[in-house]
Amino acid sequence: MKKKQTTIASEASISGKGLHTGCAVTIKLQPAPANHGIVFQRIDLHGQPTVKAHISNVIDTSRSTSLQENGAIVKTVEHLLAALAGMSIDNLLVLINAEEMPILDGSAAPFVHIIEKTGIMDLSEPREYISVEEVVKFEKPDVGIELILVPAEKFTVSVMVDYGTSVLSSQYASIKKMEEFVENIAPCRTFVFLHELQYLIKHNLVKGGELDNAIVFVDKKPDPEILEEIGTFFNKKDIQINENGTLNNVQLQYLNEPARHKLLDLLGDLYLLGKPIKGEIIARKPGHFANIEFVKLIHETTSPATTALASPLHCKNSR
Numbered sequence: 001m002k003k004k005q006t007t008i009a010s011e012a013s014i015s016g017k018g019l020h021t022g023c024a025v026t027i028k029l030q031p032a033p034a035n036h037g038i039v040f041q042r043i044d045l046h047g048q049p050t051v052k053a054h055i056s057n058v059i060d061t062s063r064s065t066s067l068q069e070n071g072a073i074v075k076t077v078e079h080l081l082a083a084l085a086g087m088s089i090d091n092l093l094v095l096i097n098a099e100e101m102p103i104l105d106g107s108a109a110p111f112v113h114i115i116e117k118t119g120i121m122d123l124s125e126p127r128e129y130i131s132v133e134e135v136v137k138f139e140k141p142d143v144g145i146e147l148i149l150v151p152a153e154k155f156t157v158s159v160m161v162d163y164g165t166s167v168l169s170s171q172y173a174s175i176k177k178m179e180e181f182v183e184n185i186a187p188c189r190t191f192v193f194l195h196e197l198q199y200l201i202k203h204n205l206v207k208g209g210e211l212d213n214a215i216v217f218v219d220k221k222p223d224p225e226i227l228e229e230i231g232t233f234f235n236k237k238d239i240q241i242n243e244n245g246t247l248n249n250v251q252l253q254y255l256n257e258p259a260r261h262k263l264l265d266l267l268g269d270l271y272l273l274g275k276p277i278k279g280e281i282i283a284r285k286p287g288h289f290a291n292i293e294f295v296k297l298i299h300e301t302t303s304p305a306t307t308a309l310a311s312p313l314h315c316k317n318s319r
Contacts, residue, residue: 001154001276005127007031007091009119014110016102019076019213020063025098027080029114032091034125037274038084042072044097053081055272055295061288065269075100078268078288083111085271086181087120090127106189106213108264112182131278136301138294143285147294150280157281159263165219167245168193171259175267185267187253188260191215194222194230194247201233215257216247266291273299 008031015026032039038053049070051057060066064076080101084092086108104110136149144162158174168191175185192200192214218241230247231239240248254260266283269291277298286294 001129001278002088002122002127004122005034005090005125006088006120006122007033007036008089008115009121012114012118014102014104014114016104016110018098018100019103021075021098021100023098023100025096025100025102027097027101028095029118030093030095031121032093034091034123036091036093038081038089038092038094038271040067040072040074040077040094040096042074042097042099043095045072052274053077053272054274055292055299058272058292061292063288065272065288065292073099076103077101078265079104079106079108080111080268081271082264082268083108083115083186085267085276086178086186087112087115088127088178088276089115089120090275091123103190103213106215107261108186108268112186116182128275129278130273130275130298130302132298132301134301136294136298138290138297140290145286145290146282146284147286147290148282149277149294149298150282152280153278155277155279155281157263157266157283159259159266159283159286161259161262161285163258165193165217167219168217168258171256173256173259173263175263181267185260185264188257188264189213189215189250189253190261191217191258194218194226195220197230198226201230212250215250215252217258218245218247262286269295273302 008029011028011030013026013028018025040051042049049072051067051069051072051074057067057069058065059068065078066073066075067077074096132149132151139146156176160172162170175181194216197216227239231237236249242248266286269288270277272295
């Protein structure tokens with residue numbers, strides 16, 4: 001584990017579209033001093049307000065993780081935060097000219113690549129870690145969700161998912177040290193079932209979506225007309241179903257790529273604690289809602305004064 005805080009060595013930028021808004025967006029990553037943390041700045045708004053990447057600023061987890069502070073919103077932050085967590089970047093100013101982060105290829109890899117080009121710089125201040133003295137648990141037994149943080153000197157994460165379908169059933173992924181992140185976790189893309197994609201298209205919720213930035217699983221054989229409609233929406237020809245039950249828009253990089261992407265999302269959401277964690281995390285059926293409730297519990301456990309974050313959603317039987 002790193003002993004000193006870090007930032008990037010020089011400025012970098014990347015552009016794309018927001019997945020849900022469809023808006024063109026450019027972000028610039030700028031070096032920041034020690035104890036600055038990860039801060040977004042909406043340069044398209046009057047006064048250029050800032051939004052700190054912190055659990056207290058989460059406002060929505062319905063399809064991604066969204067933050068709000070000082071009257072400004074930043075949506076879909078989890079992939080960049082996962083890249084920063086995986087590369088041990090503690091301090092960064094993220095200039096953004098729209099409300100949603102670019103989806104790019106649906107993974108954290110594009111953010112990793114631009115950070116690798118800039119380089120990482122050690123700062124003079126020591127790196128602080130969050131640790132717990134007792135087990136922290138969030139669970140929803142009615143749907144099989146359970147996230148546990150066990151005290152440990154090192155940081156490890158294990159994720160188990162089960163979607164109960166023939167094309168995507170039980171999967172497992174883990175990371176034993178952050179050095180594994182760049183190669184084994186960062187390239188893993190978001191995924192969706194075909195019926196979910198149909199719903200999103202029908203309700204105009206993937207304005208910036210492209211078939212290159214998501215794995216699409218087909219759990220029920222659709223009518224040919226549906227595949228044609230999907231192809232028309234994304235301007236793709238000859239959409240077919242692969243033998244493994246995915247659309248032929250992209251190929252799986254790993255058999256357990258969905259589980260690895262869930263681990264990626266969890267790393268990004270955990271980074272909203274503002275500091276890296278020491279401990280062993282075991283997650284069963286994680287998702288943004290569960291991740292954020294889990295992070296709130298960790299924050300409350302390690303910061304007793306922050307009782308304002310408490311809500312009925314922390315009850316283990318809550319919905």
